[in-house]
Amino acid sequence: MAAIKREPKQEAPIHGDVLETIFSFVPLIGLVPSCHVSKSWNKTVFSSLTHVRQIKPWLIVLPQTSRASRVTIAHAYDPRSHAWLQITKHQPLINKTQEIPAIRSSHSTLLYTLSPSEFTFSLDALQLEWHKAPSPRVWRTGPIVARVGNCVVVAGGACEFEDDPLAVEMYNMESRDWVNCQSMPMTLKTSSASSWLSVAVVGETMLVTEKNSGVTYTFNTTTMDWEGPYYLRPDDKSVLYTVTGTLSEKLTVAGLVGEPGNVREVKLWAVKEEIDSGMEEIGSMPKEMVEKLRGDSEFGSVEAIWVGNLVYLRNTLVLDELVVCEVVNGNLCEWRSVKNAAVDGGTRMVFCGGDVKMEDLQRAVLSEKQTFSMKQM
DSSP: OOOOOOOOOOOOOOOHHHHHHHHHTSOGGGHHHHTTTOHHHHHHHHHHHHHTSOOOOEEEEEEOOOOSSOEEEEEEEETTTTEEEEEEEEOOOOOTTSOOOOOEEEETTEEEEEOSSEEEEEOSTTOOOOEEEEOOSSOBSSOEEEEETTEEEEESOBOTTSSOTTOEEEEETTTTEEEEEOOOOGGGGGGOSTTTEEEEEETTEEEEEETTTOEEEEEETTTTEEEEEEEOSOSOTTEEEEEEEEETTEEEEEEEEEETTEEEEEEEEEEOSSTTSOEEEEEEOOHHHHHHHHTTSOOOOEEEEEETTEEEEEETTOSSEEEEEEEETTTEEEEEEEEOTTOOTTOOEEEEEEOOOHHHHHHHHHSSSEEEEEEOO
16 A cells, blocks of 8 residues: 655644734743734734834833943833843943043933033933943033933033032923023022922923922023923822822822821822813822831832833832833723832932833844843832
């Protein structure tokens, strides 16, 4: 009897809705190689990110080191995948005698360095591009720095020997020139540094708020005028401390509620369309998460990183806990706690956030400047 020739079995291709669903469970960084399998897979990856599980803004945590020649480690939290990544940034060797300015952030989506000779800043979450400019005319140690439209505003925080501690300068990214602006209001003289002030940006306007009092002034980058004061604090007299930002493009206030040494609640309020027309509560942090933020101590100050429809909150005295609030469908707050994967023996940490596009992630992975790896928690 003649032998029966069997054809090799061929696996059925996975495509369409099934493949989109599979991709929705893959961490964003894991989708980068999938984009290069075929044109069909590339199209399906982007379809999955559009229709099944969309990309969410990342939180970036950058521990600081003082070594002159180094590899910098950053950590990124991807809320779409609920996963941490470690980003190894391969830096060229730097002359050991060269002073390396510390990376800082006073606004949620901007990192900067400042030295007597140079001002650099990065506007993208992965810091793929750093813009370089001459140093501002006024020397500062703790200014407010925020991007407003095509400009970067540097305000307050001037050194004691400067004539005007409230000086404001604005760098135009198109003309690459510095412009002197009207100084900050005199009532902010004793609290003009970023440690005392919270900053938010709405359109062409920058808002500066005293964290302890809620007193707020606005700076319009078109007219270059300051207006105020306004009072961004709820009527509840038990609100101790507030920070401002934008959540789902709305001006929002996060505040500690209770008495000194006994914070009971952490709440969010949305500011109505007119800044002086009041606020309405949009969310209250669950009590178990308040306790996690409290840790074994009490609340020092609260840092908030606002990006898109997410706000990350951290107690500056507790290194290993973060709480994130996500606004869903425009009005529903969803809370969850996140362990901080960047904790490293008390190393100083700088936080920022930003939108991460798939094209940017692909460019970063394919470059030789950064290496990505999943971080186990």
